[in-house]
Amino acid sequence: MKKNFDLNLYRFLVVLYEKRTQAKVTFYLSISRATFQRYLAECREIFGNELFIANNKVYEPTLLASQIVSRVKDSLEQLEDSEFLVQSFGLNNKSLNFEFHMPSMLSEIFAIPIIQGLKSINDNVKITFLDWSQDAIEYPKKERIVIGVTSYPSEVSERVIERRLGELPLNVCLSERHRCASMEQVSLSDLNNDPSVRVTMGELDNSEHYQTLKRRTGIQLKQNLTVATVSTAFQCVKMNNNVFVTLGIKEDAVPDGVVMRPLILDGQPMLFDLGIQFHRIWYQHPVISQVEGILVKAFSDIYK
Structure with missing residues (x-):
């Protein structure tokens, strides 16, 4: 095995292990199909193992692939998230990029209060509203703060923190x-x-x-x-x-x-009980606390 191993290949292995299909991996990592095949070939050559067996377009991991992912997954997440977290201690950071996932009925209620609340603190903040997606919340794209709002309690994985609003x-x-x-x-x-x-x-x-x-x-x-x-x-x-x-x-x-x-x-x-969901890397982060405050204020305005 090479002494200098590209961390992007480790990230590729983890994402392929979680997503299992070429289409999902290329979309999530924003890479081409050719790059997907190149990364997979490099990983197979480095580890001397097939790593993933393709069956009806689904990539099933070998035992070695599962063992590799279990060893590197948590460490890789910490490495990827640390730089972004350090730069994002508060809502005044100009590079903040929010992605809110909620059913359309809840978006009708909370979209405008969220926009007004965030823009009143930082007019440069980027905000996107999308339909609720558990996958997007569990596996947020790099440099995006992904927050879900839906019924509480919901079925979430250990990667997600959920709190009642x-x-x-x-x-x-x-x-x-x-x-x-x-x-x-x-x-x-x-x-x-x-x-x-x-x-x-x-x-x-x-x-x-x-x-x-x-x-x-x-x-x-x-x-x-x-x-x-x-x-x-x-x-x-x-x-x-x-x-x-x-x-x-x-x-x-x-x-x-x-x-x-x-x-x-x-x-x-x-x-109807509502909750907020976000990836565990944002646990107790000041930005999440500020967003929760905006949502709680929206609740109080509805009851007026």
């Missing part, structure tokens, strides 16, 4: 023609088997999240209509008399022809 009351939006529109508050049982419309939650659509309510209450809405935005959901309420369970929307955002009522269960307000 707070709770939001659930409301139901109804057409003025709906039989429950005249009620001051609506019980979930009043909507049993009503056709509903919901806004997609991206990757979370395939999680256990949507089964939790049914297990807890025995009540199920007919979820046969899913749309991409809140505005489209409102149109479905007006035109098709669907019910739309939502959170955090203010009264002045509700369009004409639609009413919004608090949603209750067994006489008590229904609440």
Whole structure:
């Protein structure tokens, strides 16, 4: 084995071990397919081992590859993260690049408060909002502070720190023609088997999240209509008399022809717990504390 080993090859091995496909590795590392093949060939020559066996475009690690990754993974992460962390002790750093991942409904609530909060401290900060992605949070791109906001608790790996942010009351939006529109508050049982419309939650659509309510209450809405935005959901309420369970929307955002009522269960307000997720390298970092403060303030503004 060479005495001087390129650390980029170690990083390549770790990423290939975690991602398992050429497409995911080339995207994550921003390399070409030719570079992928060159890196893999170099690693195989250096270690005298196949390292990964390709089967239906999936690269399965050999025992030696697994052993190598287990030895170098943590040390490599620390080396890659240390320089960026040293340069990013506070929000005043001009090179900060934030990437927020949250379902579109939550983005409707928190995007503007986050932008205003961050820009009020540092007008040069870069901010991107994307749909919620567990993969992006677990494996953040270099020099990006990746933060997720979604339901709490969520299923996360040991690489991710999750903390509860707070709770939001659930409301139901109804057409003025709906039989429950005249009620001051609506019980979930009043909507049993009503056709509903919901806004997609991206990757979370395939999680256990949507089964939790049914297990807890025995009540199920007919979820046969899913749309991409809140505005489209409102149109479905007006035109098709669907019910739309939502959170955090203010009264002045509700369009004409639609009413919004608090949603209750067994006489008590229904609440939705939210949490923040980020990679463990950011644990107790000042930047995360400042972002949490912005989100908590957004919560308090919703309740005003």
